[in-house]
Amino acid sequence: MNFLDYTLEELHDKLVSKELTAVDLVEASYKRIEETDEQVGAFLALSKEEALQAARETDEKGIDPNNVLSGLPVGIKDNILTKGVTTTASSKMLEDFVPIYDATATEKLKEAGMISVGKLNMDEFAMGGSTENSAFKLTRNPWDLSKVPGGSSGGSAAAVAAGQVPVSLGSDTGGSVREPAAFTGLVGVKPTYGRVSRYGLIAFGSSLDQIGPFTRTVKDNALVLNAISGHDPKDSTSYSGETPDFTDGIDKGVKGLRIGVPKEYFNEDAKETGVIESVRNALKLYEELGAEIVEVSLPHSRYGIPAYYIIASSEASSNLQRFDGIRYGYRSENVSSLEDIYVNSRSEGFGLEVKRRIMLGTFSLSSGFYDAHFKKAAQARTLIRNDFDTVFEDVDVLVAPTTTTTAFEIGGKIDDPLAMYMSDILTVPVNLAGVPSLSIPCGFSNDMPVGMQIISNHFDEQMMYRVAYAFEKETDFHKKKPAFKGGE
Amino acid sequence: MAINEETVKQVAKLAKLEIGEEDILTFTKEMDSIIEMVEQLEGLDTEGIEGTYHGLNEHNVWREDKAENGTDREDLFKNVKTHKDGYIEVPAMFDNGGSEA
Numbered sequence: 001m002n003f004l005d006y007t008l009e010e011l012h013d014k015l016v017s018k019e020l021t022a023v024d025l026v027e028a029s030y031k032r033i034e035e036t037d038e039q040v041g042a043f044l045a046l047s048k049e050e051a052l053q054a055a056r057e058t059d060e061k062g063i064d065p066n067n068v069l070s071g072l073p074v075g076i077k078d079n080i081l082t083k084g085v086t087t088t089a090s091s092k093m094l095e096d097f098v099p100i101y102d103a104t105a106t107e108k109l110k111e112a113g114m115i116s117v118g119k120l121n122m123d124e125f126a127m128g129g130s131t132e133n134s135a136f137k138l139t140r141n142p143w144d145l146s147k148v149p150g151g152s153s154g155g156s157a158a159a160v161a162a163g164q165v166p167v168s169l170g171s172d173t174g175g176s177v178r179e180p181a182a183f184t185g186l187v188g189v190k191p192t193y194g195r196v197s198r199y200g201l202i203a204f205g206s207s208l209d210q211i212g213p214f215t216r217t218v219k220d221n222a223l224v225l226n227a228i229s230g231h232d233p234k235d236s237t238s239y240s241g242e243t244p245d246f247t248d249g250i251d252k253g254v255k256g257l258r259i260g261v262p263k264e265y266f267n268e269d270a271k272e273t274g275v276i277e278s279v280r281n282a283l284k285l286y287e288e289l290g291a292e293i294v295e296v297s298l299p300h301s302r303y304g305i306p307a308y309y310i311i312a313s314s315e316a317s318s319n320l321q322r323f324d325g326i327r328y329g330y331r332s333e334n335v336s337s338l339e340d341i342y343v344n345s346r347s348e349g350f351g352l353e354v355k356r357r358i359m360l361g362t363f364s365l366s367s368g369f370y371d372a373h374f375k376k377a378a379q380a381r382t383l384i385r386n387d388f389d390t391v392f393e394d395v396d397v398l399v400a401p402t403t404t405t406t407a408f409e410i411g412g413k414i415d416d417p418l419a420m421y422m423s424d425i426l427t428v429p430v431n432l433a434g435v436p437s438l439s440i441p442c443g444f445s446n447d448m449p450v451g452m453q454i455i456s457n458h459f460d461e462q463m464m465y466r467v468a469y470a471f472e473k474e475t476d477f478h479k480k481k482p483a484f485k486g487g488e
Numbered sequence: 489m490a491i492n493e494e495t496v497k498q499v500a501k502l503a504k505l506e507i508g509e510e511d512i513l514t515f516t517k518e519m520d521s522i523i524e525m526v527e528q529l530e531g532l533d534t535e536g537i538e539g540t541y542h543g544l545n546e547h548n549v550w551r552e553d554k555a556e557n558g559t560d561r562e563d564l565f566k567n568v569k570t571h572k573d574g575y576i577e578v579p580a581m582f583d584n585g586g587s588e589a
Contacts, residue, residue: 100563193543207543236549237542306526317503324504326576328567338581347506355505356515359496360522362503376529378539383532385540418521434543 001028004163004481008068008220011166015063015071022055022063022071022115029073029117032164039484041139042149042159044078046118047085054115063113068223070113075159075168078119079126080211081200082106085116089202090134091124093323093330093349103200104235105169105211105228112227120155120168124351125320126176126204128152129423132414133353140410141184142482143448147407150180153214157184160214161482167224168214173205174308175402175427177212178439182451183407185441185480187221187468188214190427192459193434194239196225197232203319205312206237208431217478218440218468222246225461239459246461254470255290259283260395264301265426272405274445279401279452282442282471286399289470294395298387301429303380308428309421310364310377316354317361323349356417381432388433392457397467401426402439402451426453436461440468441477449477490523492516 001024003011014020030048037043051073058071076082079089081099083106088094102110109116123133131139131154139154141147142162149158153170157180160168170177172190181188189212196211203209213224225246232238261283266276287293325331325345332344350358364373391398403426413420430437435458442452452471456464472478496516500507507515561574570577 097567100559100566207541233551237544237546239544240546303529303532306528309522310526326578331569335579338578341578342504343506346504356518356522358503358505359499359519363499363523366499366502372530373526375539376534378541379534379537380529380532381540382537417518418525
């Protein structure tokens with residue numbers, strides 16, 4: 001039993017016909033984890049007893065034939081709270097933290113009948129693009145074990161790519177779902193800001209963070225987003241409008257649609273030409289399918305990285321003040337005063353990248369720099385947002401590469417923070433604007449998967465899924481399986 | 489240089505972090521190149537542009553003023569390192585506070 005061979009609907013049919021039970025699926029997941037996770041390193045913690053108990057209950061109750069997710073295993077990024085199951089955000093700061101409640105997204109998956117098998121590795125507090133910033137372990141890319149799986153949701157991506165679980169949840173503040181999805185040949189979605197409740201998501205950049213699913217196919221992804229979306233009284237920034245069925249109209253095709261190609265996202269001098277080539281081939285296919293391809297401009301794109309790093313780090317420096325060594329989290333043993341608790345617990349509990357971001361954020365918010373940094377970045381954000389609003393008056397979706405390169409070598413960028421930041425160049429504008437975006441596999445370059453980003457207007461995820469589905473139907477990139485080659 | 493070691497030390501103090509003497513040079517260099525990068529924004533004309541500070545343009549989200557049960561007190565203490573008599577226990581706040589850490 002390998003999850004790479006089936007869609008969620010196919011697994012559901014097997015459960016309904018009783019060819020398989022929920023216990024079979026959970027056991028298959030743990031078996032696959034046992035076989036592959038020594039190489040891949042996706043999971044931080046397994047909740048085997050709870051998962052098998054939940055599976056047995058599901059089997060006893062019977063599978064709900066109208067609920068496609070019922071009885072299916074799922075993996076959850078370790079910054080999304082799971083009641084009673086250690087949740088660390090891959091930080092020493094939260095090494096022994098056991099949440100006393102579920103995140104709304106976790107709760108909604110449980111309500112839909114999904115069974116969480118464990119928690120997935122990530123960059124500490126979701127800060128990074130390679131999962132190398134985890135305080136606990138290295139996660140490797142199943143396509144080539146010498147390469148990173150992307151980040152920060154690298155464990156979530158690697159687990160689905162390795163066939164350990166059919167679905168996982170990640171979070172995306174500046175590309176942390178889409179980049180790892182691109183690097184591991186998966187479908188990954190950053191929903192519109194506000195679509196999914198952030199309650200119980202360990203806060204990083206609160207005006208940017210969104211939870212989103214990793215799956216192998218477009219429709220699977222829409223089905224999971226259906227389950228986790230919706231207004232939540234516990235998150236005042238969650239959207240109070242309607243949640244449509246994201247699979248509605250998914251099969252309408254692209255005939256007559258206008259696809260915008262933002263010229264700033266196609267750097268023709270790029271070192272790895274295979275990425276842009278793959279996306280250009282996809283655009284040709286869209287044209288053959290009857291879409292109109294229009295070149296557009298998002299003129300403020302180049303300010304995305306500086307604006308993002310100021311805003312996200314400022315919000316992080318404020319959000320991470322709560323880690324004071326007092327109420328929960330790591331407390332230094334080396335203390336003789338209250339001040340020591342704060343300073344020593346934070347200095348010993350946070351990793352290097354987290355400290356860098358807190359420092360940058362504190363600096364950007366400090367008097368004397370607030371206007372030139374934080375305020376200026378907020379103004380740049382308005383201009384970036386306006387760029388998207390303007391092009392969406394003219395086109396239905398935007399199509400671009402998700403990343404400038406395919407997955408890079410482990411150790412390749414970790415000593416150069418700036419180079420690591422620049423790898424987010426094509427993903428951060430979407431978070432600043434708040435629009436939804438999906439990454440879908442669209443080809444291979446240097447034998448590694450290439451991701452294509454499909455961006456639609458605020459709360460128009462249906463259009464994004466429809467355009468992605470039209471591509472997936474005509475291609476077989478999503479059916480390719482990783483080789484588990486290389487490594488040590 | 490956009491910043492120097494002194495600024496780094498000052499910012500660390502504000503952020504309740506300690507950067508070790510042996511790391512301060514590397515840290516300053518890295519921070520300096522990051523700050524130089526974000527200061528590319530100087531080249532952008534933002535005259536008269538209102539800033540965006542939220543992900544969603546919703547304001548004043550109200551709920552009914554209705555009493556609801558909060559989180560169980562015992563649960564809230566589950567992740568506290570040391571507590572006593574229903575309070576979180578911390579070392580003495582003052583040098584001569586008289587109680588052990």
